[in-house]
Amino acid sequence: MRWTSSDAPVVYAGETYVPVTLGRSEPESRNELSRADLTVTVSLNNPSARTWMQSSLDSLITLTVFAKEDADVTVVWKGRLASIKPTDATIELLLESIFTSLRRPGLRQKYQRVCPHVLYGKGCNLDKAGFAVADIATAVSGTSMTISAAASYPAGYFTYGMIKTAGGVFRMITNHSGSSITLIRPVDFAGDFNITIYPGCDRTITTCNDKFGNRNNFGGFPYIPLKNPFNGSSIV
Template structure:
């Protein structure tokens, strides 16, 4: 029986399949570009997933990778709510159907960003483990609005304390507006900039809230009668931080920045 190396170098005998393993904290997603596969005690389900070619550069081990997945998948929905709480790592395994040996690690790194090039696709931009420090870079900015991500480290607002459970009673044809009766109990705009947590654990970003209607940033895969959890948004100013979340001690903005640059050579008096 042929080995992986034999089939990988074969002109026409190879039948490659790739396995994609994403890890976010304690959550693991395992997908196969071919048939369902058992590997390492985990099931890699068949999934519409693909990637671009690994670039042949002088520093091959630093080459970036783009992975394409459905826009409605859990990973895509996770990024709609902003940057995930943890670094999401990706390991790509590769093997050939019929090979005598198992999958080999073909690429390993982390997701650095996600965008949506068309209505059906999400594009995950990944960097190699050789260039990743597995921590966010310096991102604090001297600005009037709060620089912190709502509910995350630094903000420290307890997300569970503001959760509102509800049920989807209607969805528009475009799958971008939900009707959730529980939202009507809060003032209009309370959930604007917030999130809807789906039954699968994914998050949808809310752009507008009026009554029981929640407008989403993108299409969703929810259905009528689905149970959801709503989380309010933040306007990132001192008033909202103090009055809505009682969190003024963690406000990360500088609202009194001078309108004029004190270093432009002009007198301030």
């Protein structure tokens, strides 16, 4: 997306920047603006921000801020979207400077028994469409609901999975037993109770292999010994 705070479209480098209502917070205290973290505020109805708010931010979303004075255009800030915070009337995009990546360790995966990958995300590489179960939610009350199709699967099959509404909103499933599903928090169905549910994973190699047939992408180290073979101390 290409936005401008101007009241008219701006064309730069062959691209058109569309005027939208937006604001920017005062940068954090830094010697250089380019190294500061920013908060960009847009309207609650901004379609791009609403899409990012409903996703898990698995994909990298970057922002480049240009300053235009007459014919001169300069880059004053670059960074990535770190998190999103909706308010009553706006959506706040919390962004961190590109310089913060220089402070991170190069290797971030831990030596652990369970898999660190996000289910259906990068590293896991499962296509969630292949595990989707479509149905209609009934007896909805807060975080609890009844989904008849879920009764065809063993208890816990959808636990730690997710539900997707017809409006594209995702919610994590915290418990599944029979046709009963419990969500991490309520969801607004907006009158359309058609949903899609996806099974969950407890991140063990047994579940990865037996439930999803995805052992080749398992990212944990399930065979870590319980005790250090050299001195007998615990290493887990």
